[in-house]
Amino acid sequence: MPDDLYQRYMAAHRANQEHAAACFTCTGTARCPAGQRLYDRFAVLQDAYLAAQKKRRP
Numbered sequence: 001m002p003d004d005l006y007q008r009y010m011a012a013h014r015a016n017q018e019h020a021a022a023c024f025t026c027t028g029t030a031r032c033p034a035g036q037r038l039y040d041r042f043a044v045l046q047d048a049y050l051a052a053q054k055k056r057r058p
């Protein structure tokens with residue numbers, strides 16, 4: 001379901017940002033293992049969401 005995908009995409013985005021704001025190890029160029037996992041998940045969901053958007057073009 002596309003909306004469910006969007007919700008998961010946004011949740012991953014939020015988790016990623018919250019971690020980056022709270023973590024002293026993560027910077028713009030380096031991530032701790034936990035931050036990397038959150039970022040990977042966000043990147044995968046972003047790709048899936050953008051791919052779904054393209055398929056839905058009129």
Ligand SMILES: [Zn+2]
Pocket residue numbers: 019020023024025026031032033034035036
């Ligand atoms: Zn971190």
